[in-house]
Amino acid sequence: MSESTPATPTGAPGDGVLLEVRDLAMYFPITQGLIISRHTGDVRAVDGVSFALRRGETLGLVGESGCGKSTTGRAIIRLYRPTAGTVTFDGTELTTLEGEPLRRMRRRMQMIFQDPYASLNPRMTVGGIVKEPLEVHAIGSPRDREERVRELFSIVGLDPDYGDRYPHEFSGGQRQRVGVARALAVNPDLIIADEPISALDVSIQAQIVNLLERLQDQFGLTYLFIAHDLSVVRHISDRIAVMYLGRIVELAGSRELHDRPLHPYSIALLSAVPIPDPAVEARRRRVILTGDVPSPAAPPTGCHFHTRCWLRERLGNPPECENVAPALVEVSPGHEVACHFVAQVEGTPEAQPPDDGRPGHQKA
Amino acid sequence: MALLSVSDLIVRFRTHDGLIHAVNGVSFDLDEGETLGLVGESGCGKSVTNLAVLRLLPQPAGRIEGGAVYFEGADLTQVSESSMRELRGRDIAMIFQDPMTSLNPVLTIEEQMVETIRAHREVSKAAARTRAIELLEMVGIPKPETRLRAFPHQFSGGMRQRVMIAMALALEPKLLIADEPTTALDVTIQAQVLDLLRKLTAERSTSVILITHDLGVVAGMTQRINVMYAGFIVETATTPDLFARPRHPYTVGLLHSIPRLDAGDDEPLIPIEGVPPDLRRAPVGCPFAPRCAWRIERCWTEMPPLEPLIAGERVTTTGPAATHQLACWNYATAVEASTGQPLRDGFVAAPPPATVIEALAAAGVDPGAGLVEFGQEGRS
Numbered sequence: 247m248s249e250s251t252p253a254t255p256t257g258a259p260g261d262g263v264l265l266e267v268r269d270l271a272m273y274f275p276i277t278q279g280l281i282i283s284r285h286t287g288d289v290r291a292v293d294g295v296s297f298a299l300r301r302g303e304t305l306g307l308v309g310e311s312g313c314g315k316s317t318t319g320r321a322i323i324r325l326y327r328p329t330a331g332t333v334t335f336d337g338t339e340l341t342t343l344e345g346e347p348l349r350r351m352r353r354r355m356q357m358i359f360q361d362p363y364a365s366l367n368p369r370m371t372v373g374g375i376v377k378e379p380l381e382v383h384a385i386g387s388p389r390d391r392e393e394r395v396r397e398l399f400s401i402v403g404l405d406p407d408y409g410d411r412y413p414h415e416f417s418g419g420q421r422q423r424v425g426v427a428r429a430l431a432v433n434p435d436l437i438i439a440d441e442p443i444s445a446l447d448v449s450i451q452a453q454i455v456n457l458l459e460r461l462q463d464q465f466g467l468t469y470l471f472i473a474h475d476l477s478v479v480r481h482i483s484d485r486i487a488v489m490y491l492g493r494i495v496e497l498a499g500s501r502e503l504h505d506r507p508l509h510p511y512s513i514a515l516l517s518a519v520p521i522p523d524p525a526v527e528a529r530r531r532r533v534i535l536t537g538d539v540p541s542p543a544a545p546p547t548g549c550h551f552h553t554r555c556w557l558r559e560r561l562g563n564p565p566e567c568e569n570v571a572p573a574l575v576e577v578s579p580g581h582e583v584a585c586h587f588v589a590q591v592e593g594t595p596e597a598q599p600p601d602d603g604r605p606g607h608q609k610a
Numbered sequence: 611m612a613l614l615s616v617s618d619l620i621v622r623f624r625t626h627d628g629l630i631h632a633v634n635g636v637s638f639d640l641d642e643g644e645t646l647g648l649v650g651e652s653g654c655g656k657s658v659t660n661l662a663v664l665r666l667l668p669q670p671a672g673r674i675e676g677g678a679v680y681f682e683g684a685d686l687t688q689v690s691e692s693s694m695r696e697l698r699g700r701d702i703a704m705i706f707q708d709p710m711t712s713l714n715p716v717l718t719i720e721e722q723m724v725e726t727i728r729a730h731r732e733v734s735k736a737a738a739r740t741r742a743i744e745l746l747e748m749v750g751i752p753k754p755e756t757r758l759r760a761f762p763h764q765f766s767g768g769m770r771q772r773v774m775i776a777m778a779l780a781l782e783p784k785l786l787i788a789d790e791p792t793t794a795l796d797v798t799i800q801a802q803v804l805d806l807l808r809k810l811t812a813e814r815s816t817s818v819i820l821i822t823h824d825l826g827v828v829a830g831m832t833q834r835i836n837v838m839y840a841g842f843i844v845e846t847a848t849t850p851d852l853f854a855r856p857r858h859p860y861t862v863g864l865l866h867s868i869p870r871l872d873a874g875d876d877e878p879l880i881p882i883e884g885v886p887p888d889l890r891r892a893p894v895g896c897p898f899a900p901r902c903a904w905r906i907e908r909c910w911t912e913m914p915p916l917e918p919l920i921a922g923e924r925v926t927t928t929g930p931a932a933t934h935q936l937a938c939w940n941y942a943t944a945v946e947a948s949t950g951q952p953l954r955d956g957f958v959a960a961p962p963p964a965t966v967i968e969a970l971a972a973a974g975v976d977p978g979a980g981l982v983e984f985g986q987e988g989r990s
Contacts, residue, residue: 310796310797310798310799311796417885419885420885447651447652447823447886448651448823448824448825448864448867448868449651449863449864449867449881449882449886450881450882450885451867451868451881452866452867452868452869452879452880452881452882453881453882453883455869455879455881456878456879456881474796474797475797476797476871477826477868477869477870477871478869480869480871480873481869481873481877481879482869501875504871504872514798515797515798516871517801518797518798518800518801519797519826519871520800520824520826520827520829520830521826521829521830521870521871521872522825522826522829522853522865522868522870523829523853523870523872524829524830524849524850524853525850525853526829526872527826527829527830528830530830532801532805534798534801534802534805535798535801535802536802538766538768538769538799539796
C-alpha cells in the first residue's frame with residue numbers, strides 16, 4: 247500500500263473524501279469545589295484540528311502522550327461531544343447528530359482499542375463479543391449472525407470453533423484479532439484504530455499490522471491510525487499528521503514527512519526514533535528537546551511548541567512564536583506545516599533526513 | 611577477569627499454577643566499561659536474570675536453582691544477605707522501568723537521596739545533601755535546591771527517571787542494571803534519558819546491562835547483545851555483528867517484524883507467527899521450534915547448545931572481539947537472514963515427531979496449539 251501519491255489539497259470536497267474534520271476542539275472542564283463546583287479552566291485536549299480522509303487511505307495520527315490524538319479519534323466517533331468544530335462523514339454532519347440517526351452512522355465507523363485486555367468484556371464469550379454489534383444494529387437473522395461470526399473469525403485468522411471461549415483463554419495478539427473481528431462485523435467504511443498494537447509484544451505486532459493491511463485491501467477500508475510509534479505509523483500510513491498539544495503541526499505524505507520534515511517538532515520527533523541499525527544510529531544527528539511537554543490545561547501562548555523549539559532560539563526568539571498561533575499552511579502540494587519560520591527550517595542541518603548518506607533503503 | 615560472570619544460571623518460580631521455568635541455564639560475561647544489551651520479549655527471562663544477579667527475586671516463589679554469579683570474583687549466590695545489601699547500590703545499582711514504583715511516594719527526593727548516600731557512606735546530612743544537589747544537577751534537573759524538597763509525584767515521568775539515574779549513580783557503582791529504563795517514556799524524552807545515560811556511564815566507565823525489547827534502543831546504546839527467548843540465550847554477538855549477520859531464526863524474525871523508520875516504501879513486515887511457549891512446561895528441544903520456519907526434526911527433541919558461529923573457533927566472551935555464538939541446529943544463511951525466510955529447494959519446516967505429540971497429549975496439552983505450520987512457499 248502507501249504509495250505516496252502527490253496529495254491533492256486536503257479538504258477539497260468531492261474527490262472521494264470520506265471524513266472531513268474542521269476546527270475540531272475538545273475541551274474538558276476543570277472544576278473546583280465539592281459542593282458548589284466552579285468551572286475554573288479547561289484541559290484543551292484538542293484545540294482546532296482540521297484534516298480530511300479520503301476513501302481507502304490510511305491517515306496516521308502521531309504524537310506523544312497528551313497531544314490529543316486519541317481524543318481526536320474519540321470525538322470523531324462521538325464518544326465525546328466536541329466543544330467546537332465540525333466532523334463530516336460522507337456528507338453527514340456528526341457533531342449535532344443524536345439518537346437513532348447517530349446510531350445508524352456509527353454502524354459505518356468502528357473503533358479498535360489499544361488494550362485487548364480491557365476492551366473485551368471478560369464475562370462474554372469471544373463469539374458473543376463479535377456478534378454483539380450485529381445484534382445492536384439488527385443485522386441478519388440469529389442464524390445468519392452465527393455464520394457471520396464464524397466467517398469473521400476465519401477472516402482475522404482465528405479458529406472459528408473458538409467462539410465459545412472467553413477472552414482470558416487467548417493471548418494478547420489473539421484478543422486483538424477478536425477486537426478487529428468485532429470492528430469488522432458491521433462492514434464499516436472507517437476504522438479508527440487507537441494504538442492497536444502498543445500493548446503487544448514485538449513479534450506479535452507485525453501480525454496485527456499485516457492483518458490490518460490485508461483487510462484494508464480486501465474490504466476497501468479507510469483507516470485513521472492513531473499511534474505514538476512513528477516507525478509503525480510510517481509503515482502503515484499513506485499520509486501522516488503530527489500532533490503537538492492539541493494541534494496538528496505538520497501533515498504530509500508519509501514518505502515526504504520522513505524525507506523532508508519541515509516543522510521543528512516533527513524533525514525532533516523523527517530524530518528521536520531509534521533505528522535498529524548500529525551503523526545508522528552511530529551517524530545520526532539527534533535533536534534533543536529540552537524540558538517536558540507543557541500541560542494542556544495551560545498551553546503556551548502563540549505556537550504551542552515555542553517553549554521547547556530549537557529553531558526559535560537560533561532565530562533570536564522572534565516575538566511571533568510567542569504571540570501568534572501559526573496556521574497550518576500548505577507549503578507544497580499535500581504538505582502542510584504550522585510554523586512561522588518554515589522557510590528558515592529547510593536550510594538547517596537538523597532538517598536533513600535521518601538516513602542521509604545511506605546508500606539504499608535495503609535492510610542488512 | 612570479567613567484572614561480572616554469570617554461569618549456567620537457572621531460576622524457577624513455584625506458583626499455584628506450577629513450576630515456571632524462567633531462566634534455563636544462562637551464561638555471559640561482562641567487562642568493566644562494557645554496555646551489554648539483553649533483548650527479548652515479555653517472559654523471555656531478561657529481567658529475571660538480573661533480579662537473580664541482585665538476589666531480588668520475589669520471595670518465596672523465585673529461586674536460583676543452579677549456576678553461579680561471580681561479581682569481582684565472589685559468587686553472589688553464596689554471599690550473606692548483609693554483604694549483598696552492602697553491595698546493592700554501592701557496587702551494583704539498578705534502574706527500573708517505572709520510576710514511580712521504585713521511589714517512595716511519601717518521602718521527598720531529598721530524604722530518599724540522603725538516605726541512600728548515608729546508608730553506604732559515613733558523611734553528615736549536610737554533606738549528603740550537597741552531594742544530592744550535585745547529582746540532580748548532573749542529570750539535568752533545573753533548580754535542584756528547590757526540587758530536592760519535592761515528592762516523586764511532583765515530577766514528570768522523564769524527570770523521575772532522571773532522579774532514579776541520579777540515585778543509581780550516587781555511589782559510583784561499577785555495574786548499572788537498567789531494566790527497560792525508557793519504555794514508559796515518550797520518544798523525545800526517551801532520547802533525552804538515553805543521551806544522559808550514555809554520557810554519564812561513559813564518563814565513569816560504568817559497566818551497564820541494558821534490558822529492553824526495543825532493538826532500536828540497543829542498536830544505539832550497546833557494544834554487545836544477548837538475544838533471549840524462553841529463558842535461554844539464543845544468540846550473542848557484538849552489536850555491529852548481530853545486526854549485520856543475524857543467524858538465529860528468532861533474531862532474524864525480530865528484525866523483520868519491526869518496521870524501520872528509514873525503510874523504503876512497501877517493505878513488507880514478516881511477523882513471527884504463533885506465540886511464545888508456556889513456561890510451565892519443562893523445555894524439551896528448542897523452545898522456538900513451534901514458531902520456526904527453519905526447524906528440523908532434531909529441534910523438537912534436543913536443545914542446541916550456545917556455540918560459536920564458526921565451528922571450533924576460540925571463544926572470547928567480552929569486548930569488541932567477542933565471538934558470535936548461537937544456539938541453533940539449522941540457522942539462517944546470510945541470504946535467508948536478509949529475506950527473512952528459508953530459501954532451500956524442497957525444504958519444509960519439520961513437523962513435531964510422534965514422540966513429542968504423544969508427550970504433549972499425555973500432559974494434557976493440545977499438540978496443535980501454538981504450532982505454526984509452514985507451507986512449501988514459506989510463510990503466508
